[in-house]
Amino acid sequence: WKGEFFPGIPKIKYEGPSSKNPLAYKWYNADEEILGKKMKDWLRFSVAFWHTFRGTGGDPFGAPTKYWPWEDGTNSISMAKRRMSANFEFMEKLGVDRWCFHDRDIAPDGKTLAESNANLDEVVAFAKELQEGTGIRPLWGTAQLFMHPRYMHGAATSSEVGVYAYAAAQVKKAIEVTHYLGGENFVFWGGREGYQTLLNTDMKRELDHMARFFQAAVEYKKKIGFNGTLLIEPKPQEPTKHQYDWDAATSLSFLQKYGLAGEFKLNIECNHATLSGHSCHHELETARINGALGNIDANTGDPQIGWDTDQFLTDIGEATLVMLSVVRNGGIAPGGFNFDAKLRRESTDVEDIFLAHISGMDTMARGLRNVAKLMEDGSLSELIRKRYASFDTEFGAEIEAGKVDFETLEKKAMEWGEPAVASGKQELAEMIFRSAL
Amino acid sequence: WKGEFFPGIPKIKYEGPSSKNPLAYKWYNADEEILGKKMKDWLRFSVAFWHTFRGTGGDPFGAPTKYWPWEDGTNSISMAKRRMSANFEFMEKLGVDRWCFHDRDIAPDGKTLAESNANLDEVVAFAKELQEGTGIRPLWGTAQLFMHPRYMHGAATSSEVGVYAYAAAQVKKAIEVTHYLGGENFVFWGGREGYQTLLNTDMKRELDHMARFFQAAVEYKKKIGFNGTLLIEPKPQEPTKHQYDWDAATSLSFLQKYGLAGEFKLNIECNHATLSGHSCHHELETARINGALGNIDANTGDPQIGWDTDQFLTDIGEATLVMLSVVRNGGIAPGGFNFDAKLRRESTDVEDIFLAHISGMDTMARGLRNVAKLMEDGSLSELIRKRYASFDTEFGAEIEAGKVDFETLEKKAMEWGEPAVASGKQELAEMIFRSAL
Amino acid sequence: WKGEFFPGIPKIKYEGPSSKNPLAYKWYNADEEILGKKMKDWLRFSVAFWHTFRGTGGDPFGAPTKYWPWEDGTNSISMAKRRMSANFEFMEKLGVDRWCFHDRDIAPDGKTLAESNANLDEVVAFAKELQEGTGIRPLWGTAQLFMHPRYMHGAATSSEVGVYAYAAAQVKKAIEVTHYLGGENFVFWGGREGYQTLLNTDMKRELDHMARFFQAAVEYKKKIGFNGTLLIEPKPQEPTKHQYDWDAATSLSFLQKYGLAGEFKLNIECNHATLSGHSCHHELETARINGALGNIDANTGDPQIGWDTDQFLTDIGEATLVMLSVVRNGGIAPGGFNFDAKLRRESTDVEDIFLAHISGMDTMARGLRNVAKLMEDGSLSELIRKRYASFDTEFGAEIEAGKVDFETLEKKAMEWGEPAVASGKQELAEMIFRSAL
Amino acid sequence: WKGEFFPGIPKIKYEGPSSKNPLAYKWYNADEEILGKKMKDWLRFSVAFWHTFRGTGGDPFGAPTKYWPWEDGTNSISMAKRRMSANFEFMEKLGVDRWCFHDRDIAPDGKTLAESNANLDEVVAFAKELQEGTGIRPLWGTAQLFMHPRYMHGAATSSEVGVYAYAAAQVKKAIEVTHYLGGENFVFWGGREGYQTLLNTDMKRELDHMARFFQAAVEYKKKIGFNGTLLIEPKPQEPTKHQYDWDAATSLSFLQKYGLAGEFKLNIECNHATLSGHSCHHELETARINGALGNIDANTGDPQIGWDTDQFLTDIGEATLVMLSVVRNGGIAPGGFNFDAKLRRESTDVEDIFLAHISGMDTMARGLRNVAKLMEDGSLSELIRKRYASFDTEFGAEIEAGKVDFETLEKKAMEWGEPAVASGKQELAEMIFRSAL
Incomplete structure (x- = not known):
């Protein structure tokens, strides 16, 4: 692959609210100061590698629809590196200096754990090179413990001890590479930690296992000197019928019970919030008043739809409520706003990737500006x-x-x-x- | 009022599954032993005074439809006593020896707190007389902290300190009369504890107040020697847009945070469970594995309806799952099964009250028998x-x-x-x- | 009752977006021309008598909270007239010249149908006087066929023939008085037309009855020379478990089947739309493309709540989508925007009634302005x-x-x-x- | 592939309710007469080829989990034939003599339409051979118009005329092969017919196109002498945000508007029913009283989950309600019960395929027996x-x-x-x- 990945797309600039240019910011002005901080320091945006570079447009009833020009149809290491290069060009053009990844997004799964680890090392070393000389670092890393069939009954909560061990090995490695890349946080999303039916499940035993697993993660993090925040990402259901980290309060209850409350914060995702029956603002406030607001997965769902649609948030009122919690929290660093959001399946132009991110960033920026107005007004x-x-x-x-x-x-x-x-x-x-x- | 309240209705007897008599039990045989205990000791049924004797059939779009012959249209003390007599005749005919009440159901609100307390004392003394010589006792009492407009912003979580004090006085008195009547539990349902909008709410401050309130309740209970269990009844919403005791996990999280975990158990209501996005079985198991399964409000909702319909549970599969949790818990005494369920608005025959309870009791009994089959089978x-x-x-x-x-x-x-x-x-x-x- | 009902409240004026005066319009400027029509001609606002003057703040778990100073606690004819005077002062101050009513909101139910009719005549004559010399007229009238217990099984779909006749008599009279007052439409909302359970219901027979009833209404309207539009208001459920007019498509299907399609249009309510699983915009478009967009009940629900909250719509994006359908339809006259919305139960200041309506009107006006921007932009x-x-x-x-x-x-x-x-x-x-x- | 596909599995026999053998029927006794017909004639079961033989266990967050021994990892024609042989052995062992298929399930997509048609012809000819000498025939065929990316904006409602033509060609062929195999019905499920957002959609134009498409299908069916019933399968959403065939009433409204009502019946799926806010029984009754109950996709969803889980129906009460509609309809031939249901992702034993179907068949059979009891009782x-x-x-x-x-x-x-x-x-x-x- 030679030359630019996004040849027609310039570096995205701020042009102000009256601009009609789709490839410009109308509200996000990175270095402008709002409420005593630069916008980029309040917002700390991050690109989600999985949606942006591994999203295919496939859904339960449909085949992939995205055929990005840089993809060669393989899941090879060279393809992984090429994608990583695209990621860096994308961030640079967008003006975003954080990214988030799962271990298995960025590097291909090997035939053995050792081979998977070697693949990961190679791609991570390459990413490290790309990072050099830039301010770009991972907002967070995480281990993908839901895609492979071995995790079908859970990872830390699998009924099989071998799976528990495998998951531990994978998390160990993922923490290591996150640390190596200078990541500031590490996320646990337990997509398969939960149950499909209580008829075949020993819920108490599974929760005990999950607590043991988290305790071991805390110990390992400290041992290797990783100072990043550990984050749990609540979600009520999907893919698992009932997940153990249902919402913020449920996750806090679990952490309290097992003496882990001081060691974890929460990564609140707006679409997960609404699926659990709460507003996003509710979940953020629940986390905030418990000292546990660690990160935000900035997306939205559809109020009439019962699954995770992971849309870019474009609702201005909603964004203002989100920013209200963030400002009350004094910001969320070392956390940030990860765009855990994807293009609609039917959006198949390369340009659409930019439009979606610009829209999402502008919406949050507009929310921040609105909060400033509310604060100044004071009423x-x-x-x-x-x-x-x-x-x-x-x-x-x-x-x-x-x-x-x-x-x-x-x-x-x-x-x-x-x-x-x-x-x-x-x-x-x-x-x-x-x-x- | 002279003579019987339910003149055509005999004492309800067990006639077995082949009976076609609507006024007979087909599955509930109180003294029959199942899994080492009498059915009545597993099931510990209770009549909910509010639904059964104060339910009017009114709904947000409709006027009352029930005109029971013993009602005289007043909310007087003499009417309160007459209703209490009807309650005891009803329990006796049904063969149930527990009842549940709110303070304001059983006695009219007075113009002042002192007057309300005096009214309550008079009716409670009368109930105590009716109890004498019978085994009938309250399963639990509770304070009605949601009906009066003073509680519109909450009771323990009201923004007005005067309301907080008033609620405390009311709970104090309700604990006293529950104790006096030999009640075995005391329930807190915070129908108004929560928020309508976060825009005007200080959630942290309100939760802190709620914790202080509960702490004071624990102290008072101990001071007067009431050994009954204190129970929190989770519900996600309705009447309040968002209630603080959303579900079992949320309630446990609150109790843990404020050091109250050992002092309270949970009263799980099936319809509340499903409104919070969980199955009833999930909520029961969550309570059970946390040592907090205290009582069950045995009812059900409609899977296509988004509010509390409080129907009598007649689903046999559901009842079997409920009983599975109860049997695993070794029973739930001193808790029991309170029929927090009401006739449909269109069911206006006196007989319907009996049919509904018989149906509810038979369903739970059938559930228990099914659990016994499952246990014997062992697979x-x-x-x-x-x-x-x-x-x-x-x-x-x-x-x-x-x-x-x-x-x-x-x-x-x-x-x-x-x-x-x-x-x-x-x-x-x-x-x-x-x-x- | 002497003097003003709203003594501290001036006539509400347009002050523009920069105004901080809560009692002023920031976006609604009645005589300003937008897209070729005055704002007031696009928007045709109407006050809903029932919410604004008969709403008590009561809910299924709570007593009334509103004690407006002009209420004397009776349901007398003199009180009915006083309320009607308050209604006219309210509309005059707000600058709205349409109102909507149910027969039983504006006049007390009598002991017999004849007495009820006489009560209604007296209050209607009084309203007619108040209308004189003003441009104020009913946007629509309707018959309240859901509150009285006689309608518990339905009105046109009741299992009792006597109820069917009673409902017909009530609708007959309500059409007459709407006609007399110069009303432009007549609405059917079938709150009780549906079923609680299919186990006791003959759905086909009930739907046939409903069709006969509607046919008779069409004939009677023509006979008396009432040229107003007949409107069906779809709602999926509540109070009835399952209503026959579930949504726009279901209502259209019914009208088509029974040959009534040309005789009725639809009154789309946003909160009803979302409860039926659709966006409000979807329902409006469904009505529009079938030539059936007759009126809009301008309100909103809560996306996390499963019942009708009837809130004033303040979401700007939503309002813009609503106005997009209206502009595409070339306006909705002789229909309009009825504020079928109520104060929150906790909003107990007289001033709150004004704030709520101003907010609702400004939001729709802002939506209209946004549509104009979209049209001008054209992209x-x-x-x-x-x-x-x-x-x-x-x-x-x-x-x-x-x-x-x-x-x-x-x-x-x-x-x-x-x-x-x-x-x-x-x-x-x-x-x-x-x-x- | 040599020998049996299911070597350890015997022909499934009826052993009665007391049997503990998982591989036996406890309630379904094919030739037993109930209410004047053989059970197999009431129930007319069908195996869904796609779930049973093409289901992989993949979900939006997870890779396939099923590795059936007969699969060789290819999508070749020889593999297609081998699967078809497995299908026939499966039906024979189960004692079911109907099957349902999409064109693209049973034969691989080719590089061109001509090649796809040729592939289909080859596999269909093979299926025809396998049918010979057996009573096995398709209950229905259908065209898969949702998987391929060309259909991402719809098939008959695509914004691209080329896609409309392609879809027509595919349906034409699928009707032909269904006819050739002796299929009794042909189904349209419009998974992509609808919209993702109204902002980019001309709903009226799309619906007009859909009507033209259906009209052409009716004409073609008649032209080639296919006497099978055409069926529309309502579903509210998923994969498309909002599908045009939302529910039974919406589908009927569409058919009425475009003069197609006499030419189509409905295929009601229970899980689709509940996702649209109705009970399955409601949808069946709506279809029945409109003379449009054509077929049943016998499955169920999870009442707490907002997407199509396609589970085998095991709820006995639900099954009894379904059979109540069927019996009232005098049966549903030439329609039947298609098991549009799949194993849970974690069920990976070959045996599980049998257990799931046996469970589903026994549940429907038990429902039928219960209806007989209700009919005999008569109350x-x-x-x-x-x-x-x-x-x-x-x-x-x-x-x-x-x-x-x-x-x-x-x-x-x-x-x-x-x-x-x-x-x-x-x-x-x-x-x-x-x-x-």
Whole structure:
């Protein structure tokens, strides 16, 4: 392969909201300062290697539709390297300096574990070279523990001890290469950790195994000096009928039970959030108030569809809510925004890959700008402050300090009579919020 | 009111599966022994006072449809006592000796808290008299913290400190009367604990308040010597857009975070389970393996409907799965099966109340009988045992003991090569299961 | 009752997007011309009497929360008239000149049908007086055939012939008073027309009855010279488990089967659309391309909630899609936008009623402005035109004319070889669309 | 390939409910007479070639898991023939004499349409030989218009005229071979007929094209003397975001609009039914009362999962409801029950294919036996008869004949006063129903 992968596509520049150029940013201006930080430091965008370079357009009822010019139809190491080069050209043109990968996306599976590891080493060394002289680094790495049939009953929760061992070996290696490439986080997405039916499942035993596995991962990470954050990515179902990391609260419950709460944060994916019955904002806030907001998989689903559609998020209101959590969290570094999103199956032009990312980046940037407007206006936070003002009293403070028992409360209730209850002002809050969009 | 409330209805008897008599049990035979216990001791049925005696048939688009002959159209204390008498006649005819109530179901709300408490005392004293000489006792009591407009923003999580105090006073009193009546459990269902929109909500502060409230409840319970179990009843939404006790895992996460895990168990409701995206069996098993299966609200929803329909459970397969969890748990005493279920709005004959309960009781009884068949057959548990056999080895035991690190696992994985993975045998498991129905 | 109902609230004016005044329009400028029509002529807003003046804040788990100062706690005729006066002051201040009502919202039910009719006549005569000298008229009237227990099994589809007759009498009267008040449409929402369980239902017979009922309504409308449009309002479920008018396509299928297609149009409600598994835009387009887009109930639901939340629509993207259908339809007169939406239960300030409507009106107005931008830009419609260009050929035209048989098509397919298939450009379409927001 | 495909598996026999043999029927006794017909004539089972012989266990996150011993890893014609032989051995051992196929399942796609047709001819000729001397025939054939990337925008509704022609050629051929093999029906499942986004779609034009396509299919069928029934298979979504044949009512509406109603019946799939928000029983009844119940794809979904899981139906209550519709319809010949169901991905034993089918067949058979019990008992149909008795009067008959206008109805309503409304007896109906299980 000679020359550029994306010959007609220039480096994408910021041209402002009035631009009609599809290949330009209208809202994302990397070095512009918003709320005290550069946009790129709030947003820390990352390209998902699997969707962008391994997505084929195949679905359960359809064959692949994407035939990128640089693909030669093989799953060889040379093809893996060529794809990696395309990835770097893509990031450079887009102006994004983070990427995310599964071990098996970037390098072909071998006939044995040793061979797979050797393949991975070769491609990783090549990626390392490409990284040199650039600021590009992995946002995170992860091990693909769901594609191979050996993982059909789970990886850490497989009923077969040999699979548990194999998964451990794969995670060990994936942490190593993430560390080697300067990755800042490592993600666990347990696509097969869960059950298809409780009729054949010992749920307690499987969860115990998962805890042992995570404990060993923590120990190994420390042993090799990898300081990146370990992240669990909740998802309710698909591919497994019921996954153990259903949502943020379920994942936190698991971590608490097994004494792992301090060692992990969460990678919240918007589409996973809505599939679990929550808004994305809910999941982000649940993670945030538990000190566990580690990373965001920036995508969206379809409100009428019951599976993961992994679309690029283009809803401006939604993006503003996401950024509200991020700003309240003071940013999410060393985490970032990984575009775990894919082109629609019918989008088959090379250009479409750029359009999709530009759209996704602009939407998040617009969300950030809207949050700045909300913060400057101040009336939304003032509305919340007032709502809880009755607890900002001496008695309120005592309650919050855990010093007030039921007898005292009953006495107060008798003394006070029927409490006055103010309007929740939801319509006003929504009006203020929408005015910032 | 003179004489019987249910004049044409005899004491309901067991007549066996071939009976065509709608007013007879075909499967529930209270004193018959199954799996080492009497059916009534496995099942510990309870009548839900609110649905059975306060349900009106009203819905968001429709006026009440039930005009029971004993109702006089008032919400007076004398009417409250008359209803309580009807409740006891109903239980006696049905052969059920437990009941559940909210404070405000059984006695009218007064103009002040003191008046409400006095009303409650009068009705409770009357109920105590009715209990005398019978084995009938409350399975549990609870405080109704969702109906009155003062609770529109929550009770323990209200933004108004006066409401927090009022709720505490109400719970204090409800625990006292439950204790006085010999109740075995006390339930918290936080219908209004949650949010309508995050735009006007400080979720962290509200959850902190809820934890303080529960802590005070634990202290008060101990202070007055009430040994009943405290139970949280998870529900995802409705009436509140998003409730804090979303499901079993979320509730456990909350209890763990605030150091309350040992003090509470869960009251799992099947319809709430399915609304949260899980099967009822999943929620029961989640509670069970965390030592938190305290009680079951035996009802069901409609798989195509997105709100709580509170129907009597008549699905035999579902009932068998529920009983499987109960039998694995060794029973759920001091908890039981509360029929948190209501007649359809269009069912307006007094007789229908009996038919609904008989159907619900027979279904659970049939479930228990099916579990006995499964246990005797043994092939389902054997299928599970075999599935995990590779962990019943020395190396498996070491993993389970937390002694095996990633390096050792990698060595094993290299040594073993590609692991063999057996069929999950789901279709066989389902065949065995269905054969027992 | 003396003086103003809304004393602190001025006439709501347009102040433009930069205004921070919650009691002003930022986007709705009634007389401004957009795409060749005044905004008020595109939008034809209507106040829903039931939500705005009869909504209590009650829900299945909670008592009413709204205590408007003009309410005296009775359901008397004098109270009915006072409410009607409040309605007219509200519309005047808001600058809206259409309203919608059910017969039983505006006047109290009597002990007999004759008495109910007399009550209705009295209140309607009063409304007629209030209308005089204003441009205010009903957008539509309708009969409330779901609240009273007599309708628990349905109205036109009730199993009881007496209920069928009663419903007919009620619809007859409601058409008469709508006609008398100068209403432009008449709506049928069959909240109870459907089934709770198929086990006790003869679906075919019930649908036949419904068709007979509608036929009689058509005849009566013509007989009395009412030229308004008859509208069916699809809804999938709630209150009835399964309603017969599930969605637009189902309603059209019913109308076609019984030869009623030319006599009815559809009233599409956005929240009903999403509950039936479709987007609101889908339902609008389905109605539009079948020549049946008659009216819009402008509201929205919650994507994570499975029942009708009837919220004011504040999503700008959604509003733009709605207006896209309306503009393509050349407007929807004599239909309009009825705010079938209610305050949240916790919104208890009189001011909140205004805020909610202003928000709803501004959102639709913003949607209209966005459509104008899309039309002026033209690139979205150009994208669609190009996509189907291969049918804008001679052969395409022959296919569309129904002149091409399978043999000819096979010959062409053989001749042409593998067809070229272009990218669907969904991401580009979304980028163009979002740029207009 | 020499010898048997399923060497350890005997011909499956009926052994009755007490049998513990997984490889035996407990409820399906082909020649036993139930309700006046042999079980095999009510049930008319069919094996779905695609799931049973082409299902790989792959899913969107996972590689294939099934490695049947007879597969050689190629998609050659010789492999196609070997699979077809396996299919016939399978049917023979199972005792099923119908099968269903897509053109591209049974024979490999060629490089050109001509080559694909030739491949198909060769395999079809081979299947014809295998059929000889047996009673085995296709229940139906169909054309696979969703897998190949050319169909990514639809087949009959593609934006490209070349694809429309290609699809027509493919359907033409598929009808021919179905006819040649003695197939009794031909199915259209429009997996790609619909839209991904309305932003790039001309829905009216696409629907018009689909109508033209169906019209041409009807003409061609008649021309070649194929007397089989044409069937549309409704499905709401997946793979396409929104399919045009959403559910039974939507499909009927389309057929009515375009004058095709008499030419098509429906193939109702239970999993598709529930995904569209209806029960399977609802869809069957909707088809039945419109004279359009043509065939049943006997499978089931998971009530908590939002995509097509295509599981074998093992729920006895559900199966009984399905058979209730079938018996009311007097059977569904020339349609039947096609097992459009697949093994779970983790079920990898050859034996599992048999277990799954046996389970599915036994469940339907048990449903049929239960319907016989319900019919013999008669109390359920009596309950329905009584419910509508008020229409079995002279006045009721006049209403049903369309002779009663609103004035007459109003007069009656005034005369009769408040109508009496009886209990809906849902709990009794459910009790009767469950007693038959």
